[in-house]
Amino acid sequence: MLRNKLSSINLCNIAVHDKFWGKYTGLVTKEIIPYQWKALNDEVLDAEPSHCISNFEIAAGLKEGSFQGWVFQDTDLAKWLEAVAFSLSYEPNPELEKRADEAIELIGKAQEENGYLNTHFSILYPGQQFCNLKEGHELYTSGHMIEAAVAYYKVTGKDKFLQIMKKNADLICEVFNTEKYKNAIPGHEEIELALVKLYEVTGEQKYMDMAKAFVDRRGMRPNYLSEENTKPWYIDVWHDPNPYVEEYGQSHIPVREQDKAEGHAVRAVYLYSAMADIAYQYKDDELFQACERLYENIINKRMYITGGIGSSGMMERFTTDYDLPNDSNYSESCASIGLAMFCRRMTQITGDASYLDTMELALVNTVLAGIAMDGKSFFYVNPLEVWPDNCMEATSRAHVKATRQKWFGCACCPPNIARTLASLGEYICFVDEDGFYLNLHTGASFECDTESGRLAVEVDTEFPWKGHTIIRIKSDNTYGKARIRIPSYANNLCVNFNGEKLEPVIKKGYLVIKGKFKDDVIDITFDMPAQIVYANPNVRADIGKAAVVKGPIVYCLEEIDNGSNLAGVYIDVTEALEEEYCPDVLGGVTVIKAKGKRVETTSWNDGKLYAPRPVKFEKTNLTFVPYCNWGNRGYGEMSVWVKSL
Numbered sequence: 001m002l003r004n005k006l007s008s009i010n011l012c013n014i015a016v017h018d019k020f021w022g023k024y025t026g027l028v029t030k031e032i033i034p035y036q037w038k039a040l041n042d043e044v045l046d047a048e049p050s051h052c053i054s055n056f057e058i059a060a061g062l063k064e065g066s067f068q069g070w071v072f073q074d075t076d077l078a079k080w081l082e083a084v085a086f087s088l089s090y091e092p093n094p095e096l097e098k099r100a101d102e103a104i105e106l107i108g109k110a111q112e113e114n115g116y117l118n119t120h121f122s123i124l125y126p127g128q129q130f131c132n133l134k135e136g137h138e139l140y141t142s143g144h145m146i147e148a149a150v151a152y153y154k155v156t157g158k159d160k161f162l163q164i165m166k167k168n169a170d171l172i173c174e175v176f177n178t179e180k181y182k183n184a185i186p187g188h189e190e191i192e193l194a195l196v197k198l199y200e201v202t203g204e205q206k207y208m209d210m211a212k213a214f215v216d217r218r219g220m221r222p223n224y225l226s227e228e229n230t231k232p233w234y235i236d237v238w239h240d241p242n243p244y245v246e247e248y249g250q251s252h253i254p255v256r257e258q259d260k261a262e263g264h265a266v267r268a269v270y271l272y273s274a275m276a277d278i279a280y281q282y283k284d285d286e287l288f289q290a291c292e293r294l295y296e297n298i299i300n301k302r303m304y305i306t307g308g309i310g311s312s313g314m315m316e317r318f319t320t321d322y323d324l325p326n327d328s329n330y331s332e333s334c335a336s337i338g339l340a341m342f343c344r345r346m347t348q349i350t351g352d353a354s355y356l357d358t359m360e361l362a363l364v365n366t367v368l369a370g371i372a373m374d375g376k377s378f379f380y381v382n383p384l385e386v387w388p389d390n391c392m393e394a395t396s397r398a399h400v401k402a403t404r405q406k407w408f409g410c411a412c413c414p415p416n417i418a419r420t421l422a423s424l425g426e427y428i429c430f431v432d433e434d435g436f437y438l439n440l441h442t443g444a445s446f447e448c449d450t451e452s453g454r455l456a457v458e459v460d461t462e463f464p465w466k467g468h469t470i471i472r473i474k475s476d477n478t479y480g481k482a483r484i485r486i487p488s489y490a491n492n493l494c495v496n497f498n499g500e501k502l503e504p505v506i507k508k509g510y511l512v513i514k515g516k517f518k519d520d521v522i523d524i525t526f527d528m529p530a531q532i533v534y535a536n537p538n539v540r541a542d543i544g545k546a547a548v549v550k551g552p553i554v555y556c557l558e559e560i561d562n563g564s565n566l567a568g569v570y571i572d573v574t575e576a577l578e579e580e581y582c583p584d585v586l587g588g589v590t591v592i593k594a595k596g597k598r599v600e601t602t603s604w605n606d607g608k609l610y611a612p613r614p615v616k617f618e619k620t621n622l623t624f625v626p627y628c629n630w631g632n633r634g635y636g637e638m639s640v641w642v643k644s645l
């Protein structure tokens with residue numbers, strides 16, 4: 001671990017003007033935030049109602065009625081406010097800020113005298129607080145509220161929301177250090193990483209200590225969550241007849257002993273993010289090593305090529321090594337966001353850019369696939385293969401949707417994607433006392449202060465369609481270090497500094513250029529041609545199949561380009577792939593063309609289901625488009641993995 005961790009850049013100091021990311025980040029303030037506000041107010045026609053604002057109004061005593069929605073419904077507003085806060089950092093908007101202030105006012109009114117804040121319990125179970133940690137999501141909800149409050153405070157300087165959440169966090173620190181709750185842990189992790197953020201802005205050690213206690217208690221005996229239903233204060237809020245599965249909540253063994261990513265994928269990566277934070281803060285090598293083992297297990301055995309995690313539709317969870325089915329997986333958008341959060345922290349505390357390859361994979365494939373290109377519909381589940389006809393309700397594929405939905409009754413993903421896009425700058429760039437770290441090859445302008453002065457940096461790139469990035473640094477002869485991530489897939493790296501070829505110095509995955517900067521240009525090129533990749537043969541679902549990738553971008557076949565029954569299509573891996581940038585396709589993407597064949601069907605026109613008849617093939621051309629953009633041109637089949645010749 002590093003002595004001083006790399007800081008995320010202050011979002012006020014970075015502007016993103018990237019062609020690839022801009023298709024999405026450009027929608028945040030114009031489309032996504034206003035749309036999601038309507039959704040929270042149940043104003044989107046034909047969408048599942050949220051009830052979120054209504055619940056707060058009822059809890060605040062402003063309206064009659066009862067709580068509706070899931071126990072964690074309040075988090076939709078929290079994530080929306082966090083997205084608003086991030087967006088205000090680079091695009092001031094007094095009207096939006098006023099709306100956010102009013103929402104914060106409402107949150108304050110819904111808070112109870114002792115600091116408790118949760119509309120579900122305040123409305124339905126008044127006075128019964130922290131009586132079902134296993135399913136109640138009170139600490140998870142507080143965690144998201146704290147994250148939002150910290151973001152809002154950091155951007156606007158207004159501390160009303162922060163004070164509301166400090167009062168709530170003070171209650172949590174008090175309650176969960178009593179004898180009654182001395183072993184208690186949250187059912188759904190999130191509060192841990194949020195308390196770390198609260199510590200970072202307030203400097204109050206008790207928040208960090210509480211976060212550490214929640215992490216340390218997990219997996220210890222007695223297991224509070226396993227025994228909770230025997231406690232006299234327990235209330236059954238979820239009515240789940242099944243017993244608590246300890247692996248599901250990562251509480252089966254102490255976190256320091258864990259070496260496999262288990263259970264509910266979102267919970268797992270939120271926990272690992274907090275573990276990384278706490279390992280750094282307490283210089284806890286044992287905890288850090290657990291983070292490394294869990295990371296290795298994910299990327300080597302339990303992650304989809306798209307950076308998706310969580311193989312099982314049932315319980316949204318990890319299963320076993322190499323179990324990566326393509327058409328029934330969960331791969332929740334939130335899980336990939338959590339994976340990106342975990343990877344980001346691992347790089348911040350080690351200075352090692354290798355984690356960022358995974359972060360990038362999760363962000364550019366699964367997280368972007370989670371949102372439509374108009375910003376108004378969303379995937380919760382991210383399969384790698386879809387046959388719309390069999391995504392049926394009341395079947396084992398009921399969770400798989402062939403089209404993005406306008407909203408969800410359980411809507412954790414849409415506002416999570418919004419806050420992630422709004423805070424993309426924090427992923428693009430880190431800073432330290434010497435200069436900057438460019439993590440994602442993304443068009444952006446930013447400034448950073450070193451110990452000897454300020455660097456103004458301008459990044460222009462043709463990424464991800466071409467490995468060519470130009471970084472211009474302007475400064476008043478300031479000494480500094482420019483560190484630019486060179487991804488693991490980059491070949492034939494060529495670096496020019498002010499027009500002269502430079503022998504690249506790569507340290508922990510970053511190209512390092514140091515010196516006094518005045519008006520300098522770093523020109524980087526590398527090859528990242530489209531290529532055919534295969535899965536480890538232990539991945540049974542992918543045996544005999546191939547996928548097409550270009551750098552971090554995973555491609556897929558869609559019915560609109562390749563006809564139906566993609567299961568009957570084979571790619572000829574002996575033929576070269578052709579890349580073609582198509583400005584009119586999906587807002588401008590590089591399309592990959594391949595040769596292949598498809599199963600001929602006319603000989604089956606007699607309608608027989610089975611017959612002793614040889615399979616015949618016909619030649620076909622295949623067109624691959626980026627997976628992140630699938631499902632934006634109508635309804636149809638999609639497949640990432642394709643049978644190979």
Ligand SMILES: [Zn+2]
Pocket residue numbers: 332333334335380411412413414416
């Ligand atoms: Zn989600």
